[in-house]
Amino acid sequence: MNIRNKRILVTGADGFIGSHLVESLIDLGCKVKAFCYYNSFNSWGWLDTLPKDKLEKIEVFLGDIRDLTSVNSAAEKIDIIMHLAALISIPYSYLSPESYLETNIKGTLNILQAGRTHRTERILITSTSEVYGTAKYVPIDENHPTQGQSPYSATKISADRITESFIKSFNMPITIVRPFNTYGPRQSARAVIPSIIIQLLSGSDRIKLGSLFPRRDFNYVKDVCNGFIEIAKSEKTAGHEINIASGQDISIRELAEKIIEKINPEAKIIED
Secondary structure (H helix, E strand, O other): OOOOOOEEEEEOOOOHHHHHHHHHHHHOOOEEEEEEEOOOOOOOHHHHHOOHHHHOOEEEEEEOOOOHHHHHHHHOOOOEEEEOOOOOOHHHHHHOHHHHHHHHHHHHHHHHHHHHHHOOOEEEEEOOHHHHOOOOOOOOOOOOOOOOOOHHHHHHHHHHHHHHHHHHHHOOOEEEEEEOEEEOOOOOOOOHHHHHHHHHHOOOOEEEEOOOOOEEOEEEHHHHHHHHHHHHHOOOOOOOEEEEOOOOOEEHHHHHHHHHHHHOOOOEEEEO
16 A cells, blocks of 8 residues: 555654654655644644644644544544554553553544544554563564553553454454554653663763563664554555564663663663
């Protein structure tokens, strides 16, 4: 499929990956409608930082993914939906699980219903590698069992299974897209790579980190966006669950050592 000039709705467009995806689609000549979470400050999140020439090419839609009327309106006359809107903080999901159910599960259901109503040509539903939980084998492939190890991951598993039901029940052209650990500009400072960099650039020679043994598959945000685009373009991806990953892993200790070597080789890692 040639997606140039296609009308594409990106939910979660105000977020980290979503804002980069909007930029990538604009660069390809797509007509992008950016679904951003309504707020009283009229903020468009990370989209506010985009150059003026790109902002002028984006139709911004302020709404709430939990509201079906809002989602239905946004999805009207859209060719492709790329659904990224979600609550993503794992620690906060332990404190406020109900909000994760409403956003991650009901929000996804709203997208699926709107897509069915409007006969949307292609739909990409964003999952997460967190659905796999602690790896039972590596590299993790799409056949790896899922494990709800947090309220966040449980809601994403639920959203995946609801999506599967729409694929099988209504023969809809949907792909479940599962990015692994994404990094790059605009990422939250809570994430491990920005945290290490910020500590080093602040002049500290003692870098505080949590457990150093977990291993992660890190992927640059522009590569992840390219994965979304290639999945949308392919005629063979509908009906499938697809990981966006390198298949290579690195421990948090190894990662920190690489960054330290680039910025301040004298710094020491303190396991907090």
